[in-house]
Amino acid sequence: MCGRYTLRARLNQLLQMYSAQSEIEISPRYNIAPSQKVPVLRLGEDSGMREIVLMRWGLIPSWAKDEKIGYKMINARSETIQEKPSYRSAFKRRRCLVLADGFFEWQRQGSKKQPYLFQKKDGAPYGYAGLWETWTKGHQPMQSCTIITTTANELVEDVHDRMPVILQERHLENWLNPEFDHVDRLKAMLAPYPSDEMQRYPVDPMVGSPKNDKPECVEPIELG
DNA sequence: CCAGACGTTGTT
DNA sequence: GTCTGG
DNA sequence: CCAGACGTTGTT
DNA sequence: GTCTGG
Numbered sequence: 001m002c003g004r005y006t007l008r009a010r011l012n013q014l015l016q017m018y019s020a021q022s023e024i025e026i027s028p029r030y031n032i033a034p035s036q037k038v039p040v041l042r043l044g045e046d047s048g049m050r051e052i053v054l055m056r057w058g059l060i061p062s063w064a065k066d067e068k069i070g071y072k073m074i075n076a077r078s079e080t081i082q083e084k085p086s087y088r089s090a091f092k093r094r095r096c097l098v099l100a101d102g103f104f105e106w107q108r109q110g111s112k113k114q115p116y117l118f119q120k121k122d123g124a125p126y127g128y129a130g131l132w133e134t135w136t137k138g139h140q141p142m143q144s145c146t147i148i149t150t151t152a153n154e155l156v157e158d159v160h161d162r163m164p165v166i167l168q169e170r171h172l173e174n175w176l177n178p179e180f181d182h183v184d185r186l187k188a189m190l191a192p193y194p195s196d197e198m199q200r201y202p203v204d205p206m207v208g209s210p211k212n213d214k215p216e217c218v219e220p221i222e223l224g
Numbered sequence: 225c226c227a228g229a230c231g232t233t234g235t236t
Numbered sequence: 237g238t239c240t241g242g
Numbered sequence: 243c244c245a246g247a248c249g250t251t252g253t254t
Numbered sequence: 255g256t257c258t259g260g
Contacts, residue, residue: 059231210260
């Protein structure tokens with residue numbers, strides 16, 4: 001699962017890394033929560049060029065009567081994404097990359113919960129395989145997205161049994177391209193990222209509150 | 225035919 | 237919108 | 243994901 | 255317990 005993550009990278013770095021254009025502004029984030037506006041890489045609907053835009057995290061299907069449904073749609077299971085009514089049309093034509101550089105998972109220890117931060121060994125930014133939709137409320141179109149999950153790798157599994165799909169660079173072009181329709185190849189991209197390219201450490205439980213969006217959220221702590 | 229769901233996770 | 241269940 | 247609210251009426 | 259809000 002993935003219900004909280006970080007994006008500390010600068011926009012310039014992301015634009016360069018993904019050869020993308022953007023008109024947004026962002027500041028470093030240490031605790032991104034569902035329902036917030038998050039930076040997403042996709043192909044422009046008209047231009048076909050890579051662009052980074054802001055979307056609400058929590059996918060609102062086009063047919064929804066009410067945006068509240070988005071609170072439940074923060075993740076999509078890779079195993080069933082193709083069949084679920086809420087996700088299948090986006091899986092065909094509206095794939096994206098949700099930009100990040102770390103994610104949190106909570107380990108349940110009886111009634112206590114211990115959060116851990118997971119990131120790449122070098123701390124570099126990356127992207128989650130994601131889907132997006134447009135939903136129209138009155139005359140106001142709203143774009144929203146979800147993060148695809150898969151089974152945990154060896155580094156994650158004793159904290160939690162699911163993890164977000166970190167998309168391998170080599171798959172990005174086909175993943176973003178709405179014309180690419182090899183379903184089996186798309187699904188094969190939705191695999192756990194290799195453990196040996198990741199690191200983890202425990203962090204302060206204050207990350208639980210979305211109000212705490214500060215550097216202390218990503219500092220290692222000693223468990224005692 | 226119409227009505228109702230459409231999601232993931234964790235816990236019991 | 238589209239599918240499942242009654 | 244976790245945290246926090248969860249209600250109505252009347253008065254200031 | 256369940257839903258909303260961030």
